[in-house]
Amino acid sequence: MSDKRLRVVLCWHMHQPEYRDPLTGEYLTPWTYLHAIKDYVDMAAHLEDAPEGVQAVINFPPVLLEQITSYARRVHDLLECERHPGDPLLAALALEPPVQPRETRRALLQRCLQAHQQTMIDRFPPYARLAALARRALETDTGPGYLTDIHLTDLVTWYHLAWLGETVRRRDPRVRTLMEKEQDYGMADRRLLVTIIGELLAGLLDRFSALVDAGRLELSTTPYTHPMLPLLIDFKAATEARPDTPLPQHPYPGGLERAQWQLQKARRSFSEHFGHEPTGCWPSEGGVSAATLQLIGQSGFRWTASGQGVLRHSLADADPDSGQLHRPYRLDEDGPVCFFRDDELADLIGFSYSHWHGDDAVADFVERLEGIAAEGDGGRVVAVILDGENPWEHYPDNGFHFVPALYRALLQSGELLLTTFSRCLDDTAVPVEHLPHLVAGSWVYGDFGTWVGDPDKNRAWDLLCDAKAVFDERYPHLHDAAHKALTLRQLAVCEGSDWFWWFGDYNPEEAVDEFDRIYRRHLATLYELLEAPCPPTLDTPISVGSGGPEMGGAMRRSHE
Template sequence: MKSKLVVVLLFIIACTSAAPNSEESLTQNIQEEVTTTTSTFIDEPDVYVMLLWHQHQPYYPKDQDGHFSKPWVRLHATKDYLDMVELVQEHEGLRVTFNLTPTLITQLKELEDGVEDIYWVHTEIEATRLLDSQKTFIRNRFFDISSRTINKSPRYLELKNLRQFPEDWTDNDYLDLQVLFNLGWTDPKYLSESPLNLIASKDSDFTEKDKETILEVHKEIINKVIPAHLKAYEENHIELITTPYAHPILPLIHNSNLGKVGDTQSSFPENNYKYPEDAQIHVTKGKEVFENTFGFSPNGMWPGEGAVAQDILQYFNNENISWIASGEQPLSKSLDVRFQRWVGECLQNQIYFIDHGIPN
């Protein structure tokens, strides 16, 4: 029998302002036969590559008007979340795992129900009606995007260079910036399609109607994110998993003294923080949010920041979670040896340890 090598790669799309997430563990089996210079065939081990995309946003507080204080759930939805799962479905035979955290799911559903973020609010306002405080917000915050995106647009770059001269800004400058920011946070796939393709090709001199169209497309994309993941799961393209409810560092909630095992340099409280019942609630509630959204129970979970300890495994077992994932560093510290690639048979109730070198 051939030996089996499992390599787990984690890719994260989380809270950021820069443009950069099996029913029994779906994997892609890559088999190769390598020929030497003497034409002798070498029997290589099967390599199971598990791609785990970690899609997470913390819960952003709302202001007094009920608007999200940050736009990152909406903007990563329009830039990444929908396109990525659609891309997987375009490649027959590709199997990957998507982790959607409870706080991300909750906010996506709120956006579906009509909650807006403060950047959306500042986009909706007609450029000719902007107050001075709103103009300041737009000049300060609508460059929260990858510099590569800005540099691709001559007009966006021009406006960036104009930031230090606010007295020179015209209504058209503000309108163009409102549009370019939201276009920049839209995946190229949707920019190449109607109705956004004609708007994106202009690069400047946008209209209020252009802006309305972009926001309408953003709404459509947001409303598709959760259904698209469910469809891909039902068609056996992906495995869907989740994370304990608020993306906590579970070992420190269970007992803060557990942090001393892997970190002997930091200071810890004299009276250790110890709330194991709260740790269980995070796992239970995270699973409940997932079940209420997708209609089935997840097989796996990604603990917040990959933080694990022997003492917290019980909380996953209590919820019938069959596998979790962590990083190679916790494994190294636990074994007190340098991490190495382990070869062995796959078992039930597994922990997968992420290879950090490749995804990073």
């Protein structure tokens, strides 16, 4: 007799775009290592601690994996060889503070205030006091000079202590000692904290590999630099769900070949980091089209996934029921199996449950799933796919109570079976349905409006198309193999979807400004590597933000 329990797949997507300047090697923002020591280590620990039978899927884009290994190597070299880490924030923690220009100190103060006020700053009174001083310093005539060096180093130290994973704070006695000291952190204290950070970074990917070996985890990947493949292939994909979408001036040159390259490079990079081939591909932001699914299958992936809105548009159904949504589909007979995200359940974890008591949130989630299980027969799969890093700063204690309780409750339910996408493919109780037609789209609203159509987003695409035309002309004439490889990778970095996500006046000013500068810097570097003149248009900002979106714009609900 087949197991009729409702299959439930929790898929956590981790991602940060390429923040390194390819010519100097300096990290332009610290988000990769900060999320690694807070969210990635906690998510590994929660699975390590979970009872036997708990399984999940975690997705890593290769561009993130490469940055994690880069940071681990840099921290090692810092501690062993006194080599500068190539990250201003990490250097401020690890090195004696030099006499810094006013604007450098200002930037450091601003960076150390970039944390959730309630859960990461106010929670720690010494940090809250320093943060208040920093804000006053930024508002006064004397500015950053208002704070002494010891104030500044204490602020940097507390910023990193607040960004540590909750499992680290609770289990590492060295961290407890540092927190109990509260102030006057000397070089020995700060070097100890850097040592802890280095250990976390160096051991992180091995922890996920061990979870795979233990049967608790499936790892999947994303196209190499997290590009929006359907748009690379053909901007007209955006008009399938929204026919009135304004498009960039010209098609992206050679987009199909670039999409193929992104997928093949992803497979190679993933294998280099984890020692095995990935079975599944979560396409960037769940962005799919018929052409994209075909490429994913041709690249050797057995499964992929997208959003509920894509299925809704494809079935021309205003509200797919459980019998439609909670099924795996295949568009073509030899194509990959495609799972579709349950938007409501994913958004509850991403946006709502952080405001609930953890036990109530878990009970509500399980009750909803058991309600789905009671609606019909077996063979259904509920895919809960969401951001695996950004939600937790909004939860008490970085989700320390919620996530483990969720795993335990799902395991204990007699109506539910925690599993992975790959296991579903081999599960004889899970039939794969035929999808006769696919309307291209993403997990956000089932369309591509988050990345194209807005005048600023289209202008960013136009700049990339212009750069690609120069690339096609000049790249074949580059002769040094290492230089060619660096140039090819730089093109891939410019193709990442994150830059287009942030353009638009509805996003916050600070984030738009930061990503705008990084994107234009990446494009300028591509021209430099191609030994071509940089167009003056790259000196002008693409977009200006003025909005105050939910969660700061780092996450978006799947529907309005």
